[in-house]
Amino acid sequence: MDNSLRLHHDDSELLTDVLSYRRLVRRLLYLTTTRPDIAFATQQLSQFMSKPTRSHLATVMRVLKYLKGRPGQGFFFPRDSQIQLTSFRDADWGTCIDSRRSITGYFSLLEVLSSRGRQRSRTQFPDLLLKQNIELLPRPLVSYNGLLTCSKI
Amino acid sequence: MSLFTDSEPSSYQEAKHHVCWQEAMKAEVEALELNHTWTIVDVPLNVKPIGCKWVYKIKQDPNGSVERYKAHLVAKGFAQTEGVDYFETFSPVVKMAIVRVVLALASIHRWTIQQLDVNNAFLHRDLSEDVYMTVPLGVSVSDTPKCCKLHKSLYGLKQSSRKWYEKLSILLLSCGYQQAQADHSLFVKTADTSFTTLIVYVEDFILTGNSTNEMAHIKHVLHSNFRIKDLGILKYFLGIEVAHSETGIYLCQRKYCLDLMRDS
Numbered sequence: 001m002d003n004s005l006r007l008h009h010d011d012s013e014l015l016t017d018v019l020s021y022r023r024l025v026r027r028l029l030y031l032t033t034t035r036p037d038i039a040f041a042t043q044q045l046s047q048f049m050s051k052p053t054r055s056h057l058a059t060v061m062r063v064l065k066y067l068k069g070r071p072g073q074g075f076f077f078p079r080d081s082q083i084q085l086t087s088f089r090d091a092d093w094g095t096c097i098d099s100r101r102s103i104t105g106y107f108s109l110l111e112v113l114s115s116r117g118r119q120r121s122r123t124q125f126p127d128l129l130l131k132q133n134i135e136l137l138p139r140p141l142v143s144y145n146g147l148l149t150c151s152k153i
Numbered sequence: 154m155s156l157f158t159d160s161e162p163s164s165y166q167e168a169k170h171h172v173c174w175q176e177a178m179k180a181e182v183e184a185l186e187l188n189h190t191w192t193i194v195d196v197p198l199n200v201k202p203i204g205c206k207w208v209y210k211i212k213q214d215p216n217g218s219v220e221r222y223k224a225h226l227v228a229k230g231f232a233q234t235e236g237v238d239y240f241e242t243f244s245p246v247v248k249m250a251i252v253r254v255v256l257a258l259a260s261i262h263r264w265t266i267q268q269l270d271v272n273n274a275f276l277h278r279d280l281s282e283d284v285y286m287t288v289p290l291g292v293s294v295s296d297t298p299k300c301c302k303l304h305k306s307l308y309g310l311k312q313s314s315r316k317w318y319e320k321l322s323i324l325l326l327s328c329g330y331q332q333a334q335a336d337h338s339l340f341v342k343t344a345d346t347s348f349t350t351l352i353v354y355v356e357d358f359i360l361t362g363n364s365t366n367e368m369a370h371i372k373h374v375l376h377s378n379f380r381i382k383d384l385g386i387l388k389y390f391l392g393i394e395v396a397h398s399e400t401g402i403y404l405c406q407r408k409y410c411l412d413l414m415r416d417s
Contacts, residue, residue: 031409031410034405067414068414071407072410074394074405075404077403077404078401079261079263079400082261
């Protein structure tokens with residue numbers, strides 16, 4: 001998504017084919033299972049399901065073009081990692097134009113202390129922290145039994 | 154009358170002209186009757202039976218050739234009335250985040266990940282409510298008005314998935330599995346050093362853990378209660394492709410993503 005773009009309920013032409021917009025965004029939502037890179041854009045687009053306009057559809061098309069570059073991108077879980085939970089979150093100081101509320105993003109990582117992972121983490125995080133609304137794990141995971149007893153953040 | 158067809162008919166009227174669909178419907182009715190899904194009764198007073206419908210599906214193998222013709226009988230659950238023929242309908246499915254966590258753990262610990270699939274999951278559970286359904290087209294009865302009183306749940310009923318989940322969770326709990334608090338579709342069994350976990354997405358299961366004995370045991374238990382299909386190592390689950398290698402596990406939705414772009 002274009003960094004300078006702030007999607008909102010704008011005045012541009014309403015779409016005639018609302019259903020196909022909804023279907024597309026619905027499918028993008030499911031795609032975020034293995035594509036956290038489009039999570040923020042999809043969250044934004046899903047705010048306009050009731051009244052999508054031309055500018056929203058243009059953003060959907062931009063996301064599709066981005067996806068077309070690497071349709072097979074996904075997650076890799078390396079075997080040589082150690083279990084360590086890291087969690088980040090941030091809010092954007094009320095930038096939603098329609099409601100003047102903040103958008104909160106959070107990102108949890110169950111990984112990786114090997115040298116390669118650490119390096120990759122460093123390069124990814126600043127970007128994710130600032131711009132994306134990402135979810136990998138909804139709740140902290142303490143140990144194996146943590147699967148049974150973990151609590152809400 | 155043609156023997157085979159490439160298209161999926163949308164109604165009984167279309168399908169009855171093809172031998173392949175006739176046979177598929179016959180097989181479905183036989184399976185349902187064998188399972189004692191219904192008894193044919195007179196229509197009780199003040200009862201309006203809910204409708205039913207045939208749904209036709211051509212199953213294809215990965216090369217695109219026809220594997221088999223499948224006819225499904227579904228009840229028109231939208232005609233059901235709350236408090237009369239159904240009560241609770243909620244049934245949980247697993248959160249995707251849980252799937253990712255479990256796969257990440259399995260990767261780190263080099264557990265084998267297996268996939269199981271249940272045949273006709275919804276048909277196993279007894280119905281406690283009185284549900285009356287019209288006699289499906291293709292089942293011959295005498296001329297007087299009759300209807301089917303359902304004893305087992307059928308696809309399309311509002312309570313089907315809940316009934317199935319109830320039955321499955323009772324079975325797993327009795328085998329010593331614990332339900333995770335974070336997600337009720339995640340079942341975990343820990344004993345001494347062994348750790349086994351089962352993820353449930355309606356009728357698709359992912360089974361993983363460090364004890365091959367326990368995994369074989371639970372598969373046996375599941376198989377003796379329901380008919381399950383062992384799909385082997387996890388490769389394709391809910392549109393997510395899973396690739397295993399020496400260095401790790403890779404998840405992607407390549408096919409889903411390509412389909413999405415083709416349709417848009």
